[in-house]
Amino acid sequence: MNRFVAASLLCLTLTAPALADGKVYVQLPTFGPFEGNEAEDLLYHLVVANIVSSNCAGYEVTDAEWSLLTDSADLVAYGELKLSTNDFDNLFYDPAFDLLDDPTTCETEGPGVEPMLAELVQLGGSREPLPDQDKAYTExxxxxxxIQAEAAASHADAPPAGKTKTK
Structure with missing residues (x-):
């Protein structure tokens, strides 16, 4: 019995990084430089693709594709736009979830999921999990x-961020 407990604890310890987020890690695209509202527009479409693929039948994505969408959104939100987590949620995720109140959203936004994924792959992202998930998690x-620390530092003396354009 003690061997079983010890073996179980060892397995949990070795898999902790993967279990911590319950996700897979993929090669992410390279973005930028952005001009005008390109970063905001891209982030809007990334978040909508995430929400639609997670809530609309027929537009589901794999775990790796979901990571590609969500981690790319994080790169743009925190790395490019320097948004706080609250601003990211309030300015992008809240409106995307509100779209689900419209019964035509799946029909109108669902076809955009695949082109969004294809664009991310074209920019260097991958739909396949990286081979060493522990290393990928650490990186x-x-x-x-x-990038979240840089975003937070950029807000230290700045007024709250506001979105310049809504869809």
């Missing part, structure tokens, strides 16, 4: 910590 966590 992803370091990247997210860095």
């Amino acid at each position: 992803w966590r370091a990247l997210m910590d860095r």
Whole structure:
């Protein structure tokens, strides 16, 4: 019995990084430079593709594709636009979830999921999980910590961010 408990604890310890987020890690695209409202427009479409693919039958994505969408959105939100988590949610996720109140959203926005994924692949992203998920998690966590800290630092003396354009 003690061996079983020890083996179980060892397995949990070795898989902790993967279990921490319950996701897979993929090669992310390279973005930029952006001009005008390009970053906001891209972020809007990334978030809508995420919400639609997670809530609309017929537009589901794989775990790797979901990571490609959500992690790309994080790169744009925190890395490019320097949004706070609250601004990211309020300015992009809340309106995207509100779209689900419209019964035609799946029909109108669903066809945009595949082209969004194709664009991310064209920019260097991948729909396949990276082979070493533990290493990928460590690198992803370091990247997210860095860009979120940079975004937070950019807000230290700035007024609250406002979106310049809504859809």
